[in-house]
Amino acid sequence: MNVPDDTRLVLLVATRKGAWLFHGDAGRSTWEIDGPHFLGHIIHHMVLDPRDRRTLLASASTGHLGPTLFRSTDLGRNWREATRPPAFAPVEGDAGRTVSHTFWLTPAHADQPGVWYGGTSPQGLFRSEDGGDTWAPFSCLNEDPDFRRWMGTAQDGTPNGPMLHSITLDPRDPNHLYIAMSGGGVHETTDGGAHFTTLLDGLEVVEGFEGSDPTFHDPHCLRMCPTDPDRLYQQNHCGLYRLDRPSREWRRIGRNMPAEVGDIGFPVVLHPRDPDTLWVFPMDGDSVWPRTSPGGRPAVYRSTDGGERWQRLDAGLPPRQAWWTVKRQAMCADVAAPVGVYFGTTSGELWASRDDGAQWTCIARHLPEIYAVEAALVDVG
């Protein structure tokens, strides 16, 4: 089985200099390139609404102009700018915050058509109820004194700025959300954002810092199993973890990775049907944190038993002297069987596997630095 009969796969590639769409054939073997869109804009994330398979949202900024969002309802043939992009509340004096860019986009619950969530840099949580045209701050989070303290300042964030990401919805309950902040930890709400609780137990922090303080936690990517919403995986600055709810204790499954590779990285990708199967892309987190493939030998690692054992998957990837890595939004899986796994590199290459990661093929080179890759199904015919 490849993709379902009346659908095709499209890869949505967001880069530092624009966006591209790669339309796959039925066998996922050839890809038709559509782009660049927004050449020269920084596209932080581009997501297709799975509820209508037509609406695209793209988060954009430039090095100078303020942030915005673009919307398309015809798969990118025409784009319209959002009427009111995410923005923090105005504040008298110098205490007000300014959205640098929308880093993360998540379509809301299947029963909430047109509702989207957005996570920004610096950390902010926003919601749109009109398909991404107008946005408003969501929940208590943006102005809560505790959250504001945990968010730190620009100096505490990532090289691309502090950010709120991994907005993760429970498909059983639209009021149950997880969010993650770099920095600021992992948080959960069960009442639609009226209250949040921290989920930090078992997570490690950099030596010398206090693990009970969310300020010092840096989750890189949080994912919920599509067929088991009680299972979460997290790639963190300090390792790779699994959480099986209702437990609140993360377990460091990255300890089972080969010691010479380690369990540092940005993305974690989950199987569409099997909660025990996941893929990660380790990077070098030693000394000054090169954030490159360990030893210049890039590889995907896969576990099929929930993180107990790991298998190196590098067939087709450069065997040596390849010093790129994969950012937290730049790796994904499709829903076909065998599963297609995709990643984009900091050096502008787009790689694909049609067989659960066993064999890799480069399907595009020379793109700008890739920030995000999403695999989505679109209707045909």
Add this chain to the structure above:
Amino acid sequence: MEVLIPTPLRDYTGAARVHADGDTLAAVLADLDRQYPGIRFRLVNEQGRTRPHMRIFVNRQAVFDLAHPLAGDDEVCIVQALSGG
């Protein structure tokens, strides 16, 4: 009055020089946004300050206060620094 638009914002205006009305810089920017929706937020943030790398000149003098008063024959020039890579 006439407002000079920098190239990165001409996707909004379609022209280098456009007309906008207002007795303050804030009012002129509001009029620009009415004519070209979205343009103001690209150069002024939600806290009412011009964004880094964006500069507004009135009669060739840099102006940072959006309450700056304007007369009908003033020349407003929006400029974007082209730093980056």
